[in-house]
Amino acid sequence: MTLPQRCDVVVVGAGPAGLAAALECARAGAATVLLDEQAGPGGQIYRGITVTPMRKREVLGADYWHGATLVTALQGSAVDYVPGASVFAVTRADGGAFEVGVSCDGAAALLQAGQVILATGALERPFPVPGWTLPGVITAGAAQILMKSAGLVPEAPVVLAGTGPLLYLVAAQFARVGAAIDCLLDTTPSGRLGEVLPHAAAFLTSPYVAKGLALLREARASTRIVRGVERLEALGTGRLAAVRYAVGSRTTEIPARALLLHQGVVPNINLSNAIGCEHRWDDRGLCFTPVVDAWGATSVAGITVAGDGAGIAGAQAAEGRGTLAGLHALAALGRIGAAERDARAAGATAQVARWLRGRSFVDALYRPADAFRLPAGDTIVCRCEEITAQQVIATAKLGCPGPNQLKSFLRCGMGPCQGRLCGLTVTELIARERGVPPAEVGYYRLRFPVKPITLGELASLPQTSASTQAVVRMKAH
Amino acid sequence: MYKRLPDVAGTARAVDITIDGQVFAAREGDTVAAALLAAGYDACRTTPVTDAPRGPYCLMGVCFDCLAVIDGRPNQQTCLIPVRAGMRIERQQGAAAFGPGAAGAP
Numbered sequence: 001m002t003l004p005q006r007c008d009v010v011v012v013g014a015g016p017a018g019l020a021a022a023l024e025c026a027r028a029g030a031a032t033v034l035l036d037e038q039a040g041p042g043g044q045i046y047r048g049i050t051v052t053p054m055r056k057r058e059v060l061g062a063d064y065w066h067g068a069t070l071v072t073a074l075q076g077s078a079v080d081y082v083p084g085a086s087v088f089a090v091t092r093a094d095g096g097a098f099e100v101g102v103s104c105d106g107a108a109a110l111l112q113a114g115q116v117i118l119a120t121g122a123l124e125r126p127f128p129v130p131g132w133t134l135p136g137v138i139t140a141g142a143a144q145i146l147m148k149s150a151g152l153v154p155e156a157p158v159v160l161a162g163t164g165p166l167l168y169l170v171a172a173q174f175a176r177v178g179a180a181i182d183c184l185l186d187t188t189p190s191g192r193l194g195e196v197l198p199h200a201a202a203f204l205t206s207p208y209v210a211k212g213l214a215l216l217r218e219a220r221a222s223t224r225i226v227r228g229v230e231r232l233e234a235l236g237t238g239r240l241a242a243v244r245y246a247v248g249s250r251t252t253e254i255p256a257r258a259l260l261l262h263q264g265v266v267p268n269i270n271l272s273n274a275i276g277c278e279h280r281w282d283d284r285g286l287c288f289t290p291v292v293d294a295w296g297a298t299s300v301a302g303i304t305v306a307g308d309g310a311g312i313a314g315a316q317a318a319e320g321r322g323t324l325a326g327l328h329a330l331a332a333l334g335r336i337g338a339a340e341r342d343a344r345a346a347g348a349t350a351q352v353a354r355w356l357r358g359r360s361f362v363d364a365l366y367r368p369a370d371a372f373r374l375p376a377g378d379t380i381v382c383r384c385e386e387i388t389a390q391q392v393i394a395t396a397k398l399g400c401p402g403p404n405q406l407k408s409f410l411r412c413g414m415g416p417c418q419g420r421l422c423g424l425t426v427t428e429l430i431a432r433e434r435g436v437p438p439a440e441v442g443y444y445r446l447r448f449p450v451k452p453i454t455l456g457e458l459a460s461l462p463q464t465s466a467s468t469q470a471v472v473r474m475k476a477h
Numbered sequence: 478m479y480k481r482l483p484d485v486a487g488t489a490r491a492v493d494i495t496i497d498g499q500v501f502a503a504r505e506g507d508t509v510a511a512a513l514l515a516a517g518y519d520a521c522r523t524t525p526v527t528d529a530p531r532g533p534y535c536l537m538g539v540c541f542d543c544l545a546v547i548d549g550r551p552n553q554q555t556c557l558i559p560v561r562a563g564m565r566i567e568r569q570q571g572a573a574a575f576g577p578g579a580a581g582a583p
């Protein structure tokens with residue numbers, strides 16, 4: 001790893017938002033370092049864009065191949081792009097700059113930056129159903145990643161289950177390569193007319209209509225679809241063997257070698273949370289999002305969030321939000337004035353508005369049902385520490401008021417994933433038991449390091465007063 | 478179990494890796510997690526708490542279920558690390574062991 005000691009802007013994440021932000025900063029002459037965990041650029045939406053073996057362009061579609069234009073721009077830019085780099089801490093160094101802790105190929109380093117743009121994107125919402133930890137159960141996004149990056153698909157019979165637009169995209173993409181999903185179990189609750197109607201007008205004039213209808217048509221033509229699924233269970237000893245589901249009072253069991261789960265995506269807030277940025281509960285998206293302004297600026301000066309990490313809006317909006325975050329960082333560094341910033345923001349602002357239109361309809365229609373967000377019995381909630389729903393509920397009944405107290409009782413959320421796969425479930429379960437809104441319960445207070453690093457790596461860092469704070473949560477200002 | 482799509486043929490070289498001591502030809506550019514799945518291993522570890530089998534779940538670096546021992550280093554996120562020729566991968570049993578006496582140590 002060849003990291004500079006300091007730069008003007010650090011961008012975390014090389015998806016559409018991070019790429020656009022880094023390109024905007026570098027174009028204006030700011031020394032820009034783009035850190036990304038993956039081996040190649042593109043994030044998850046453009047995963048494997050430089051190396052994908054899926055050469056038939058119609059399989060992954062034009063939306064995917066758009067990523068190539070961003071990566072080509074990166075290759076021709078002055079951005080210092082560092083793949084395989086995990087950011088484990090962002091703290092305030094002496095003198096007001098930020099100090100970014102990076103782990104790369106088993107070695108840790110510290111990098112100073114005037115501005116930090118977090119473009120850490122989204123992750124798939126937890127889907128805590130019985131058996132979701134069995135080998136053979138992966139997320140629908142994971143299946144798509146395997147196809148994009150390695151040309152791998154699960155062997156039949158394959159069951160795809162859940163709700164949301166990605167479900168139908170995955171079904172269509174699998175059909176295009178001759179690996180059609182054997183059964184799509186749609187958990188979208190019926191009778192949503194009242195909730196979705198107020199959002200229909202904006203949706204009908206949005207770019208999502210034509211895309212959505214085409215995908216639905218394609219998925220329907222290739223895949224057996226069961227609607228109104230109200231319960232779902234992965235069965236098997238040691239690995240997945242079958243899927244049991246219920247529609248109304250009728251329960252059915254079907255054999256399965258792979259079960260792909262998906263019920264929407266939520267912002268990955270681990271870094272913004274640990275930095276101490278203010279977050280709020282988003283009742284429409286059923287998740288916590290950082291509080292940001294139109295530029296993506298958070299409550300901590302110098303920390304900007306771009307893309308889905310600031311609230312789910314998709315890849316096209318993320319690119320626009322990346323540009324806006326880059327412009328904000330340039331203005332904060334004094335490289336451009338406010339007038340120039342505003343003038344250069346016009347295109348990106350219009351792009352964001354275009355792709356935000358109709359989003360509320362999609363959110364309302366595909367809001368996951370309570371039964372798939374609020375598990376019961378011995379269904380695992382915290383995959384790392386193997387804590388069940390019953391344990392969380394019983395502890396809440398004892399009077400445990402929130403996720404942070406729950407850590408002391410159960411170690412819930414304290415494993416290596418640091419709550420990424422259980423945080424929202426825990427918040428919502430405690431909220432229901434206490435009879436209060438999730439906003440009142442809050443989320444895990446996350447601390448650095450947000451990614452596991454070895455003591456050896458920590459010990460090898462230069463021991464200045466600033467660097468020792470790299471593992472201490474930054475105080476709110 | 479996973480299979481390669483016909484499109485993939487000829488898009489990358491093969492590199493030899495070992496999984497639990499057995500040699501496999503992996504596709505260069507694949508992550509270790511993808512190589513494990515392609516080789517027929519959908520579980521790469523057992524959990525420290527109940528010894529339950531687990532395999533890759535998210536494939537994007539957030540779930541930490543795809544941990545395995547790579548070249549003697551335990552707790553590696555196999556979905557983030559590309560395969561390299563000669564790489565030694567071992568499935569991880571229970572809690573990770575560290576130090577010179579640990580299983581899989583060089």
